[in-house]
Amino acid sequence: MATTTAPGLPEIERARERLEGVARVTPVYPSETLSRLAGRPVQLKAENLQRTGSFKIRGAYTKLSNLSSEELAAGVVAASAGNHGQAVAWAARELGAHAHVFMPFYSPMAKLDATRSYGAEVEQVGAVWAETLEAASAYVERTGATLVHPYEDTFVIAGQGSIGLEIAEQVDELETVVIPIGGGGLASGISLALRAVRPGLRIVGVRAAGTMPGGSGHSIADGIAVKDPGELTMSILDETLDDIVAVSDEQIAEAIVLLAERTKLVVEGAGAAAVAAVLGGLVGGSGPVLPLLSGGNIDASLMVQVMRRGLAISGRYLVLRTRVVDRPGELAKLLELLAAERVNVVEVEHQREAAGVPVGYTGIELTLLTRDAEHCEQLLEQMRGWGYPVERLD
Numbered sequence: 104m105a106t107t108t109a110p111g112l113p114e115i116e117r118a119r120e121r122l123e124g125v126a127r128v129t130p131v132y133p134s135e136t137l138s139r140l141a142g143r144p145v146q147l148k149a150e151n152l153q154r155t156g157s158f159k160i161r162g163a164y165t166k167l168s169n170l171s172s173e174e175l176a177a178g179v180v181a182a183s184a185g186n187h188g189q190a191v192a193w194a195a196r197e198l199g200a201h202a203h204v205f206m207p208f209y210s211p212m213a214k215l216d217a218t219r220s221y222g223a224e225v226e227q228v229g230a231v232w233a234e235t236l237e238a239a240s241a242y243v244e245r246t247g248a249t250l251v252h253p254y255e256d257t258f259v260i261a262g263q264g265s266i267g268l269e270i271a272e273q274v275d276e277l278e279t280v281v282i283p284i285g286g287g288g289l290a291s292g293i294s295l296a297l298r299a300v301r302p303g304l305r306i307v308g309v310r311a312a313g314t315m316p317g318g319s320g321h322s323i324a325d326g327i328a329v330k331d332p333g334e335l336t337m338s339i340l341d342e343t344l345d346d347i348v349a350v351s352d353e354q355i356a357e358a359i360v361l362l363a364e365r366t367k368l369v370v371e372g373a374g375a376a377a378v379a380a381v382l383g384g385l386v387g388g389s390g391p392v393l394p395l396l397s398g399g400n401i402d403a404s405l406m407v408q409v410m411r412r413g414l415a416i417s418g419r420y421l422v423l424r425t426r427v428v429d430r431p432g433e434l435a436k437l438l439e440l441l442a443a444e445r446v447n448v449v450e451v452e453h454q455r456e457a458a459g460v461p462v463g464y465t466g467i468e469l470t471l472l473t474r475d476a477e478h479c480e481q482l483l484e485q486m487r488g489w490g491y492p493v494e495r496l497d
Contacts, residue, residue, distance in 0.1 A: 112299040115264035144391040151399030159190035165262030175200040178248040182239035185214025187253040192223035211402035254288030255333040267296025278390030281377040285327030287336025294343035312349040324372030354379040360413030371401040415497035418476030422497040447472040
């Protein structure tokens with residue numbers, strides 16, 4: 104049975120039927136805060152609340168449920184940075200198949216642990232996902248197991264397309280849908296579904312800037328950190344998308360912080376990419392917009408880094424270096440001055456031996472909580488007025 108052709112609406116509808124009682128119909132939330140910041144009505148499709156923490160369960164279960172009993176008995180294989188592996192592991196457990204999941208060395212620990220907890224055998228191979236896929240393919244050749252590709256598969260794309268059918272039913276007033284793109288299976292499925300049932304919608308894909316040509320090759324959005332989408336998925340997206348835009352890690356980090364703080368929704372980098380594009384004014388249009396929160400499986404240590412970076416970008420977190428005379432009471436004097444300005448000092452680090460600190464002085468690195476970007480600049484000028492040389496570090 105060929106599994107590398109674009110599914111039509113009948114295939115997507117059949118996938119949705121198979122997913123009934125398996126995948127959650129995830130909610131859509133309007134956000135007053137995001138609407139104000141974007142200057143247009145914003146509603147969030149919260150696929151981060153899906154089983155296994157991302158949309159991937161839809162495609163994985165659709166694929167596995169279409170395998171024969173003989174194929175399930177031979178086992179299934181996945182190559183994944185995390186979310187797809189978790190979904191395949193969960194679906195295999197539910198359908199009584201053994202899952203062997205290959206994951207790159209950089210995969211977040213939270214995703215590794217979750218994949219194992221669903222019963223899969225996990226093997227870490229490769230510095231990049233392409234090497235991981237190569238190892239998974241070699242395993243398939245040796246064992247006869249079935250490879251469940253994360254995006255170049257008709258059933259997987261059809262399963263992801265069930266989200267598009269839900270969006271069409273859940274939101275009446277809608278101009279634009281914004282979808283993150285990694286390999287392209289999610290955007291392909293949703294856009295095929297929407298073009299069939301809501302053809303007038305504007306559909307925009309979002310990629311991580313670091314993975315685009317000329318980029319660093321890395322992104323905090325590991326779920327979409329794919330250098331090149333698939334041939335099948337790109338052939339679909341070329342026909343169905345109105346535009347593809349890119350967002351930086353800084354924009355993604357700020358969106359993660361904003362979503363956690365104002366909507367109480369925890370998302371990973373890929374899950375925040377669509378919101379970042381909307382807030383950055385990149386997606387076009389002016390009417391109601393729906394960014395998809397594709398996943399919420401963010402590693403706790405990365406979440407801490409992202410929160411700090413996101414607060415710094417928004418002017419809520421200021422790290423600076425200064426110096427005080429090396430004698431008792433001088434640091435206390437500086438801290439009293441900051442307290443009088445209602446600044447919360449989070450961390451203080453002494454740097455007596457730091458390069459560039461004159462003899463008789465102590466280098467001080469301060470981490471401060473501030474109100475906004477304007478407050479940061481006012482505080483820096485205030486400290487210079489007090490006679491302290493200041494270097495901003497964040």
